Amino acid sequence: MWRNHGNARPAYPHRYRSTAPRHKTEQMEVTDMKITKVTYAATGAFSQTIADYLAQSEKLQAFYHRFPTLEAFGEQLREKQFTEAQRHTLYLALQEQYGSVADIHPAVRQHLELLQQPNTYTVTTGHQLNIFTGPLYFVYKIVTAINTCRHLKEQYPDYNFVPVYWMATEDHDFAEINHFNLFGKRYTWESEQTGAVGRFSTTGLDKVLEELPEAFPVFEEAYRNSKTLAEATRAITHALFGEYGLVSIDGDHKELKKALLPVVEKELTEQLSNKLVEETNAQLEQLGYRPQVFSREINLFYLQDGLRERIVQEGDWYKILNTDLSFSQQEILQEAQQHPERFSPNVILRPLYEEMVLPNLAYIGGGAEVAYWFQLCKVFEAHQVTFPIIMLRNSALYISKPNATRMHKLGLQPLDLFQDYQELKKKLSSQLHEADINLETQREALAQAFKQVEELAAGIDPTLVKAVGAEQQKAANSLHMLEKKLSKARDSKHEQTFKQLENLKDKLFPNGSLQERQDNLLSYQTNHPNLILALVEAFDPLEFKFTILEEE
Known part of the structure; x- marks a missing residue:
């Protein structure tokens, strides 16, 4: 393993083989998989917005900063500013959060240390805290981030690149994360808890574990020994991706939230983001693109244990919906100064928050995420924060050996x-x-x-x-x-x-x-323990092709 500090090369296990198919489809051998790459357009499963973005259509170029190429990353490296003080705050927050991980993998520990260095940058993906990792694309996002860092290290050896998973711990839509599908059966976590899901106690997940057809040690360990869902999810991502140096970060942290204070104050007093997003939405609609997310007058929630509710302004008062809480302008600004951790960005401001607390170069998301980042360019510009390179995550179809046999038998x-x-x-x-x-x-x-x-x-x-x-x-x-x-x-x-x-x-x-939107990792990893390795070897995040993995 390469060791530490300065310009050291991060440790990435296993071999890496760059691939760049020249035709509509191309095949290669990876572990015991036959890999076929096809264009996204050929699948018919992706939106016109994504098709136009990948084709670098002129219509969309005003809504993002740089298209993801290795050369563009060089420009992003030169532009992205992140101070020593910001790195120190990030380092301390991560050290605190990783206190819940009993045995930190050396690759993760190395990356945590490297984040203090001025030549270290991140590539980030994010997702909700779905139990048992939720749909397969959760894994695909993370593998895309890992492989992007590998590409960048080869191209820019004087820099270090850390794959980051941004944990959406402040999300409060429990119904979206409390279930998963395994072998065609739906398993659901029943809980009466409310508020930010990352703060939820893991109570009740033991019942889900007992319902499963077999024991899955990674999840047994995480859900039985973690106090909160955020801790458990960090334990799971560490167990699955620790050897690749993945760093998982929880934005629900007081010291990190201090960076967002200027944004919170503008949001409360000027409602700036709503004006800018509505302008951008109108431009996108005029070009024939439907906005993916919708802005509010105030794109903030008020956050406490068991509570995450919208902040709305009614006359001279700021009220917290579904509560008796209300503040004058002076009171709510004072509340933000004293308790920044109580102010939670929604989908409009969360991307800005991520880029303010990470030395980040690129954000990796699914088709819907890529589309909503296009709505945010003016928000970043107004707050003078560098807009990241936006990348479409890798997508895949996994064909097991029995299904591959059926496919070929059918010709x-x-x-x-x-x-x-x-x-x-x-x-x-x-x-x-x-x-x-x-x-x-x-x-x-x-x-x-x-x-x-x-x-x-x-x-x-x-x-x-x-x-x-x-x-x-x-x-x-x-x-x-x-x-x-x-x-x-x-x-x-x-x-x-x-x-x-x-x-x-x-x-x-x-x-x-698509399989990746329905099925869970365990449905496939159970019979193919090296599935994550196969994905790491098969995915090329910069060729923008759909990957078909056929088990042989």
Whole structure:
């Protein structure tokens, strides 16, 4: 392992192999996986906003600072300012937070120390504190951050780069984080606690652990031995990614919050961010883009144990919704000075807060996150904070060995799987030498025959024309029913094949969406213990391709 301080190279385990596919799809071998890379557009699963961003469309260029390239990171390094005092505050906060981790991995300890050095920068991703890591894309975000740091260290060896997971501990939407799906079954943590979820006691999670089909030591240890959900989540990310030097940070910290004070004061007295975001939203809408998040007049919450409620201004008073608390302007500004930890940024101001307390170069998010960062450029400019490089996290489809076998038995390739089920049925029918049942030619012939009969009837007895029309409709209906029967008979002939296709689609695209948005890490890591390593080796965060991992 490379050791410490100054310009030392951070320790990254395992080999690294850079990949840069030149075509629409390309394959390579990684551990026991066959890797296929495809364009995001080819999957049909991403928004026009993301397609335009990756294509570097001129329409979007006014809404971000730099597009993520290795060269752009060099410019970002030169621009990002972070003082010795800021580093010291960050270091002390992290030392305090990592006091809950019994045995800090040497790679993490090294990164914590390196954050004191003026040549150390971070690459950050963030997410809610979903129990058991929630959907797979939680893992994909973190791996993208890890690999971005690896790329940057190769390109800029005189600097150090630390992957950071920003824990959304102040989020209060418990219903979004209290469940996860494992092997097709939903598990839910029941709790009556309220307020910021990071402060929640882990009470009740032992019942979820007992319901699971087997023991998962990482989660058993974290949930049984941690006081809060924030502590437990830090323990989990440390256990899963400690060897890669991932640093997890909790913004719910008094000393860190002091950096946000100037923003809090402007927000309370000028409601600045709302004006700027609404201006930007109007510009985006004019270009055909729908805003991802919506701003409030005051984009702050008031935070105490068991409480996180919006701050609203009514006349000369600032009220905390759903409570009896209210403040004059002088009182609330004094409250902010004395208790900065009680002021919690919402989705509009949280990104600004992150960039104020971290020596950060880039933020990594999913498609929706990337889109809402575009709404914030003027907010950063107004507060004179460097806007980070915005990166789309890696996305992936994991195909287990049994599913890979089914796929090949059906004569399909990985990219085929993104097609609609009915389209795939047609493809299979074609491969089975079964023509699509279509009686359109017969319908046209029938219509022509009845037209002749109608002309004949009109010449003999015009009152018969209506009867001819009725008989024509009956015949058309009969032909339509025959078409359906023939299709059903053909489908029954290959019912087992089509059922296999349907099952394959359901397994790889649960509830009709990308696997990463539904399934949990444990659904795959249980049978493939090296899955995280496979992701680290397969993901290239700067090539902007969708990754298909096929187990061999």
